[in-house]
Amino acid sequence: MRNQHGDTEFIEVFSSDDSAAWSDAASEPSGLADPTGDQRRARRGVVVAGLVAVAAAITATAALSDDGNSNTAATTTIPETTLVRPQFDPLPAAHYLIDDPALTPYAADIVSSSGNSEQVVVYSDGTPVGPIAIIETHHRSYEPYGILGASRDVVDGIELVRSPIACPGEAVTRDTRCETVVAEVAADEQWSITIRGTRLNDSDFVQIVRSVGVVNGTLQQDPNVMASLHLGVTFEADSLDTLLFGAVDSTVRYLTADGQIATLRSAVGTPDHRLASLPYLAIDAQASFYDRTYGYLDTGETIVVWEDEGRLLSLVAPIDAAELSRISRHVRQATDREWTAMVYGLRPDFTVGDFATLATGETSNGESWRAGPQIAERAGRTEFLWWWTVPGRENFADSASASLAVGNSPNVETVVVPGATFVFVSQPDSGGTVTVRAADGLQYTAELTQPFTKSLVYITVVRIEEQGPVTVTINGMAVTA
Numbered sequence: 194m195r196n197q198h199g200d201t202e203f204i205e206v207f208s209s210d211d212s213a214a215w216s217d218a219a220s221e222p223s224g225l226a227d228p229t230g231d232q233r234r235a236r237r238g239v240v241v242a243g244l245v246a247v248a249a250a251i252t253a254t255a256a257l258s259d260d261g262n263s264n265t266a267a268t269t270t271i272p273e274t275t276l277v278r279p280q281f282d283p284l285p286a287a288h289y290l291i292d293d294p295a296l297t298p299y300a301a302d303i304v305s306s307s308g309n310s311e312q313v314v315v316y317s318d319g320t321p322v323g324p325i326a327i328i329e330t331h332h333r334s335y336e337p338y339g340i341l342g343a344s345r346d347v348v349d350g351i352e353l354v355r356s357p358i359a360c361p362g363e364a365v366t367r368d369t370r371c372e373t374v375v376a377e378v379a380a381d382e383q384w385s386i387t388i389r390g391t392r393l394n395d396s397d398f399v400q401i402v403r404s405v406g407v408v409n410g411t412l413q414q415d416p417n418v419m420a421s422l423h424l425g426v427t428f429e430a431d432s433l434d435t436l437l438f439g440a441v442d443s444t445v446r447y448l449t450a451d452g453q454i455a456t457l458r459s460a461v462g463t464p465d466h467r468l469a470s471l472p473y474l475a476i477d478a479q480a481s482f483y484d485r486t487y488g489y490l491d492t493g494e495t496i497v498v499w500e501d502e503g504r505l506l507s508l509v510a511p512i513d514a515a516e517l518s519r520i521s522r523h524v525r526q527a528t529d530r531e532w533t534a535m536v537y538g539l540r541p542d543f544t545v546g547d548f549a550t551l552a553t554g555e556t557s558n559g560e561s562w563r564a565g566p567q568i569a570e571r572a573g574r575t576e577f578l579w580w581w582t583v584p585g586r587e588n589f590a591d592s593a594s595a596s597l598a599v600g601n602s603p604n605v606e607t608v609v610v611p612g613a614t615f616v617f618v619s620q621p622d623s624g625g626t627v628t629v630r631a632a633d634g635l636q637y638t639a640e641l642t643q644p645f646t647k648s649l650v651y652i653t654v655v656r657i658e659e660q661g662p663v664t665v666t667i668n669g670m671a672v673t674a
Contacts, residue, residue, distance in 0.1 A: 279435060279467070287526055288445075289445065289457060289501075289527060291447055291457060291508075291524050292523045293447075293523040295449070295450060296520070298535065299454065301445045301446070302443065303443050303536065310431075311331055311431055312329070312330050312429065312431055313328065313431070313432055313433055313435075314412060315436070316425060316427060317473060318424060319427065321472035323392060324391065324393045324424065325392065326388065326389070326398075327388070327389040328401075329389075329433065330385075330412050331386070334379060334385060337583050337584050338611065341606055341607070341608055342356060342606065343609040344609065345609045345614050345661075347660060348398075348399055351376055351399050351402050351403075353374050353398070355372055355373070355375075356372070373389060373390065373391050375387065375388065375389050376388045376402045378406075380405075383410075384410070386405050400421075401418060428469075436470045437470075437471065438458050438507050439460030439462030440461050442461065444458050449511075449512065451574070452572040452574035453511050453597070454510065455520070457508050458507045458509075460507070461504065468486075476490065481518075482514065482515050482518035483518050485518045487514045487518055494511045497521045501526075506521075508521045508524070541571075543569065544569065546568040546645070546647075550564075550565045551564065551565040551642065551653055554656060557612075561582070562613075562656060563581070564580065564656060565644065565654060566595070566619075567579075567580055568648060576595070576597065576599075577595040577599050577650070577652075579592060579617045581608065593608055595617070600650045603621075603670075605618050607663065613658045614663065616657065616663055617653075618639075618641065619650055619651065619652045620641055620651050621651070623651060624643070625651070626668055627641060627666070628666045629665050632659060632661025632663070639655050641653050641667070
């Protein structure tokens with residue numbers, strides 16, 4: 194590996210505007226756009242996390258132990274469910290806004306169905322505390338992905354992305370953190386499949402990965418595999434967002450006082466179905482404020498959901514649950530004039546600045562790669578993007594929004610891509626020597642440099658192909674990823 198810095202050549206960097214957790218870069222680059230709150234969640238989330246509701250309209254079987262071996266008992270039967278696919282009854286158009294002086298209107302959008310016949314199926318033992326497998330189809334061929342905060346393994350020839358998060362349906366504590374595993378399958382030239390597993394051991398998860406496919410645009414899964422694991426279809430929809438939020442038809446984004454984004458969604462759907470499915474996708478179960486139900490996304494953001502005259506509303510922001518619930522009480526329907534002003538009058542002030550190439554090299558199969566940071570600004574606040582060239586397409590790059598902690602304290606973020614892990618390390622105000630140690634003990638060193646004259650942040654990036662988590666030190670002092 195050789196390190197360098199400076200703008201050695203122009204690289205189009207795709208935005209993280211893809212609403213899926215995987216990259217969907219176009220063949221013709223269009224430059225970086227505004228990575229919205231939705232896209233931040235998409236890039237960071239290996240499992241899309243929502244809020245927990247305590248009600249579930251599913252007959253629960255006995256909860257099974259998570260002992261690292263078999264997750265099911267021999268007597269467990271495949272669960273029967275009566276509430277599977279959400280219903281979307283037509284409702285008159287209704288858009289919403291927030292009357293709260295603490296928030297600044299930022300952007301509004303009308304959301305239409307993609308119409309691409311994608312689908313998601315959630316398998317479980319009938320309880321939100323047992324093993325869960327989520328299988329999604331995507332109407333595109335396999336595209337390289339980039340997932341923040343994860344580690345990479347290869348098991349029986351299958352590449353797995355691991356992300357330690359709180360288990361769905363359980364409170365966020367040291368004792369309840371479990372591992373979610375993700376695999377991507379290229380079904381054919383038109384379709385790819387993403388498989389997520391929670392509380393499944395590697396052997397069972399790899400069985401599921403090998404059992405899926407797409408035939409004539411429809412997900413196919415070997416029922417014998419799921420039967421052997423005592424898992425049955427619990428929920429179906431066209432996307433995870435549909436299960437979490439309903440069929441969203443409009444969104445409004447606001448800026449908090451420190452320049453972060455709060456997103457309000459308005460959707461149609463069946464409230465009971467959302468309450469039933471959320472525990473299977475959620476991180477944490479909480480009580481409610483102001484007759485709202487709240488919880489936490491895997492990004493650390495809070496989500497609050499409620500119903501208004503038949504519409505499903507949700508508010509997501511990096512704000513304390515009690516405060517966000519209070520803000521939600523200032524949500525009301527917009528008049529036609531107000532909504533038109535929101536959609537056509539707002540101009541998001543997000544600007545993307547210079548990028549820097551901090552590291553280059555070749556993969557083990559001889560492909561060139563480059564990586565580095567890009568600086569951006571939103572509402573006067575400096576932000577960063579991590580970018581890397583897409584494997585097999587060295588003149589194209591993908592990106593992810595860096596943590597807002599960058600520039601405030603020493604920071605480490607991993608980005609798992611096919612075949613490798615990028616380790617982005619940053620520190621405010623001073624340089625230093627970074628040592629990245631792979632799980633097998635192999636070490637890499639790199640120097641922190643200041644890539645942007647307008648910022649005092651020092652940054653470097655290291656790429657490793659070794660499996661497993663990494664440990665990082667700056668000048669011998671440990672930095673937590």
